[in-house]
Amino acid sequence: MSEGVGTLPDVPMTQRTTQPAAHPPTTRRASGQGSEPGPTPTGESRLALVRRARRIDRELAVTYPDARAELDFATPLELLVATVLSAQTTDVRVNATTPVLFARYPTAAAYAGAEPAALEEILKPLGFFRAKTRAVIGLGQALVERFDGEVPPRLDDLVTLPGVGRKTANVVLGNAFGVPGITVDTHFGRLARRFGWTTSDDPVKVEHEVGELIPKRDWTMLSHHVVWHGRRVCHAKRPACGACPVAAWCPSYGVGETAPDAAAKLVKQGPPR
Known part of the structure; x- marks a missing residue:
């Protein structure tokens, strides 16, 4: 101060x-x-x-x-995916969709190898589901290829991931890793x-x-x-x-x-x- x-x-x-x-x-x-x-x-x-x-x-x-993040999550990966999916829809709708999504795709590798049609079916209620399917699959692939399947706890690394900007990165850092961010x-x-x-x-x-x-x-x-x-x-x-x-x-x-x-x-x- x-x-x-x-x-x-x-x-x-x-x-x-x-x-x-x-x-x-x-x-x-x-x-x-x-x-x-x-x-x-x-x-x-x-x-x-x-x-x-x-x-x-x-x-x-x-x-x-x-006050807290209004997206439901248990791991950094879940929060990262939920935040990416929250674009142009409500947190309430995302929270209604992610329980099935997270159960079926518990790891970055699972997203990376997901069948697009099956993933689209789950994400359809969110709108723009084809684009979001591509984003989530690409995100999983990038995490597997560059970060051993783990969500990196650094802003400079997070913003290199497809579909992740400073806003999403700060959400993940602040709420999943305890790193202060606006x-x-x-x-x-x-x-x-x-x-x-x-x-x-x-x-x-x-x-x-x-x-x-x-x-x-x-x-x-x-x-x-x-x-x-x-x-x-x-x-x-x-x-x-x-x-x-x-x-x-x-x-x-x-x-x-x-x-x-x-x-x-x-x-x-x-x-x-």
Whole structure:
């Protein structure tokens, strides 16, 4: 944590100006190493932004004490496959499909040698099942040929696998290996911008900019907290601002329904379907 960050008072966004300063202030990175001139996305000081980001994460942690990866898995391979399959479908649907899949194909070698027609039949409920069949078979083959059939616990290795980008790699690292990582999916990116943590639409930039605000040890749980909030409250089209536990620290308060009763009706309970 940066020197002095922990001593700043928690000041709700509604009590601060969010207009950029006329002359950008000198700011200090969250790592505490050096300083650089330049405005933050909301115009607040760097230390204030760090403090506010961490306050939001703490509040979300209280709101979602059971936050976790919503894909069911027992091994790194199962999580890797489930995450690849989750593209353009819901976690609920993936979880309904994977018990049969995992029982029939328990190893990377099993996927590598799978008969496409048999695999397609299992994956058909997920949509794009032919492409996903090719992806899973290719993934199994790459794991067998290059990593002795084991899922590698390093980001640089994971992203070389077919169908695996930084988002999928960070999901696997954080939840299967305990290696901290920020998972920037559509929910995380949307909320990071609404919270004023970044202005970027580039997932890699979002990952790095948010990573400067939050201690590395908290990155995996931060991802869960933010994604759960995005799925349940801070929706893309109609965010439930009036039922939001972090409304006081959000510069985007008011983009959605602010009346408490109406906002409460927008809140989704349990895993979205």
